[in-house]
Amino acid sequence: MAASLVVAVAVSFVVILISVHAFQLLSNARRRLPPGPLPLPLVGNLLHIGRGCPHRTLARLAERYGSLMSVRLGVVQAVVVSSADVASEILHKHNAQVADRPTVGAWDANGHHANSIIVSPPHARWRALRRLCATELFAPSRLNALQPLRQEKVRELVRHVSEKAALGEPVTVRDPAFTASMNMLSRTVFSKDLDSGPSVRGLKDLVKEGTVLVMTPNVSDFYPVVAAADLQGLRRKLTPIVAHAYEMIDKQIEQRLRDRQAGEPRKDDMLDVVLDEWKKEGSLIDHNAMRGLFTDLFVAGADTSSTTVEWAMAELLQNPQVMNKVKRELREVLGTKTEVEESDISQLPYLQAMVKEVLRLHPPVAMTYYRAEATVEVQGYQIPQGTIIILNISAVHRNENTWDNPDKFEPERFMNKEREFSGKDCRLIPFGGGRRICLGLPLANRTVHTILASLLHQFEWNLPEEGRSNGVDMAEKYGVVVSLATPLKVIPQKCAS
Numbered sequence: 166m167a168a169s170l171v172v173a174v175a176v177s178f179v180v181i182l183i184s185v186h187a188f189q190l191l192s193n194a195r196r197r198l199p200p201g202p203l204p205l206p207l208v209g210n211l212l213h214i215g216r217g218c219p220h221r222t223l224a225r226l227a228e229r230y231g232s233l234m235s236v237r238l239g240v241v242q243a244v245v246v247s248s249a250d251v252a253s254e255i256l257h258k259h260n261a262q263v264a265d266r267p268t269v270g271a272w273d274a275n276g277h278h279a280n281s282i283i284v285s286p287p288h289a290r291w292r293a294l295r296r297l298c299a300t301e302l303f304a305p306s307r308l309n310a311l312q313p314l315r316q317e318k319v320r321e322l323v324r325h326v327s328e329k330a331a332l333g334e335p336v337t338v339r340d341p342a343f344t345a346s347m348n349m350l351s352r353t354v355f356s357k358d359l360d361s362g363p364s365v366r367g368l369k370d371l372v373k374e375g376t377v378l379v380m381t382p383n384v385s386d387f388y389p390v391v392a393a394a395d396l397q398g399l400r401r402k403l404t405p406i407v408a409h410a411y412e413m414i415d416k417q418i419e420q421r422l423r424d425r426q427a428g429e430p431r432k433d434d435m436l437d438v439v440l441d442e443w444k445k446e447g448s449l450i451d452h453n454a455m456r457g458l459f460t461d462l463f464v465a466g467a468d469t470s471s472t473t474v475e476w477a478m479a480e481l482l483q484n485p486q487v488m489n490k491v492k493r494e495l496r497e498v499l500g501t502k503t504e505v506e507e508s509d510i511s512q513l514p515y516l517q518a519m520v521k522e523v524l525r526l527h528p529p530v531a532m533t534y535y536r537a538e539a540t541v542e543v544q545g546y547q548i549p550q551g552t553i554i555i556l557n558i559s560a561v562h563r564n565e566n567t568w569d570n571p572d573k574f575e576p577e578r579f580m581n582k583e584r585e586f587s588g589k590d591c592r593l594i595p596f597g598g599g600r601r602i603c604l605g606l607p608l609a610n611r612t613v614h615t616i617l618a619s620l621l622h623q624f625e626w627n628l629p630e631e632g633r634s635n636g637v638d639m640a641e642k643y644g645v646v647v648s649l650a651t652p653l654k655v656i657p658q659k660c661a662s
C-alpha cells in the first residue's frame with residue numbers, strides 16, 4: 166500500500182514537472198523569445214553550458230542558434246548576445262530599459278548588494294555615484310594630479326623585477342603586476358598603499374578569496390525561490406571577507422576625518438572628493454555607499470588590469486616580431502629616458518594597438534550581465550521584463566563576420582584606426598558599454614599601458630627552458646576574470662642602458 170502511494174506521488178510529480186515544462190516551452194514560443202537549445206526540466210540549459218569556460222561554450226552554441234540566443238539557467242530566463250550588431254541594439258537603442266543587473270546571491274554578504282555600485286539598479290544613488298566618478302574621481306585632471314603617487318609604484322615594480330633579473334630568477338608575471346595594479350589603485354583612492362607590511366597578503370587575499378566565492382556557480386542564482394536558504398553557504402563564507410574589507414575602508418575614512426580636524430593639508434585624492442560629497446546637504450552618498458564604492462573599485466580594478474598585463478606578455482612571447490616592434494617604438498620615442506610615464510602613452514600608437522588587440526582576444530571580463538527592467542524588442546524577438554541579458558564580449562570580439570582572422574594576434578589591425586573603448590563601436594567592447602560601461606576605464610588605460618611599457622622598455626624577456634620547447638600554455642581559466650590557466654613565468658634580463 167505504502168509502496169503504491171510512493172509510486173503514485175512520484176508519477177504525479179513527474180507529470181506535473183513535464184506539464185509545467187511543456188507549458189513553459191509553449192509560452193516561450195508565444196512570447197517570441199529568440200531561438201536557443203531546448204531547455205530540460207528544472208536544470209534548463211545548465212548542462213549545455215557546463216562548468217569550464219562558459220563564454221566559449223555559449224559562443225559555440227551561438228554559431229548554431231544565432232547571435233541573439235535564449236538559454237535557461239535553472240529556472241531563470243536569459244538571452245545571450247554574441248555579435249556587434251545585437252550588442253549595439255542593447256547598448257545603444259534599448260540601454261535605458263536594460264541597464265539593471267541580475268541579483269547575485271553571494272554578493273549580498275554583509276548587505277553588500279545594497280551598497281555595491283556594480284550590481285545596484287540604475288536608479289538615483291547609482292546615478293549620483295557614477296556622475297561623481299565621471300566628473301571628479303576619474304576625471305583627467307584628478308588622475309594627472311595623482312600620477313606621481315602611482316609612478317612610485319611603477320618604479321617599485323621595476324626594482325622588484327631588476328632584483329629577479331640580477332639573480333637570474335623567473336618572474337610569475339601576474340604577481341608583481343597584481344601588486345602594482347592594486348597599489349596604483351590604492352594610491353589613487355587613499356594616497357597610500359593599503360597592502361604594505363603584514364596586510365600585503367590581507368588585501369590581495371580578500372580580493373582573491375572574495376572573487377572565487379562570487380564566481381562559484383550558485384544554486385541561489387538559478388533558483389531564486391531558495392536563495393534565502395544560501396544552500397551552498399557562499400553568502401555566509403563571503404560575509405567575513407566583506408566585513409574585513411569594510412573595516413579597512415572605515416579605518417581610512419576615520420583617519421582622514423581625524424587628519425582634517427587636526428588641520429592636515431588636503432590630499433585631493435578620491436577619498437577627499439567622496440568625503441566632500443558625503444558632507445553636502447541632501448547628498449545621496451552615505452557611509453554605506455562609500456564602503457560599497459571603494460570595495461567595488463578594488464574588486465573590479467586590480468585583477469582586470471594585472472590579467473591584461475599577463476595576457477599581453479604571453480602573446481608577445483608567442484609573437485616575437487610584435488615584441489620587437491613594441492620595443493623599437495619605445496626606444497625611438499623615449500630615447501635615452503629609461504622611465505616610462507603615463508604622459509608618454511599618447512606618443513606610443515603601436516603599444517596602444519597591441520593593448521587593444523590583447524583586450525580583443527583576451528577580454529578579462531569575458532561576459533557581462535544586465536537585467537531587462539521592461540520588455541524590449543530586439544531583432545524582431547521579445548526580451549521580456551526580468552530577463553537576464555548576457556553580453557558575451559569574448560564572442561563579439563572573435564565573431565568572424567566582424568573580424569578577419571579573428572583568432573590571430575595582429576595589433577596592426579588597430580593601427581591608423583579610430584577604434585576606442587568608449588562602447589560607441591560595439592566591435593571592440595572589453596570595458597562593456599552603455600550606462601554601465603566600466604567606471605575605471607581611464608585609470609585602467611593608464612595602469613595597463615604604463616606597467617607594460619615599463620616592463621618592455623627596461624627588460625628583455627625569455628621563457629624558461631621548458632617553455633622554450635613547448636611555447637606558452639594559452640589555456641584559459643574562467644572566473645571574475647578570465648586568466649591564463651597556468652601562471653606565466655618569464656626570465657627578465659635588464660636591457661643595457
Ligand code: HEM
Pocket residue numbers: 282283284295350461462463465466467469470473528529530533534594595596597598599600601602603604605606608609613
Ligand atoms: C583592463 C582593465 C579593466 C577591464 C577590461 C574592465 C572591464 C569591465 C567590464 C566589461 C565591466 C562591465 C561593463 C558593462 O556591464 O557594460 C566593468 C565594470 C566596472 N568596472 Fe571595470 N574593467 C577594468 C578595470 C577597472 C578598474 C581599474 C576599475 C576601478 C578602479 C574598474 C571598475 C569598474 C566598476 C566599478 C564597474 C561596474 C560599473 C557599473 O556597474 O556601473 N574597472 N569593467
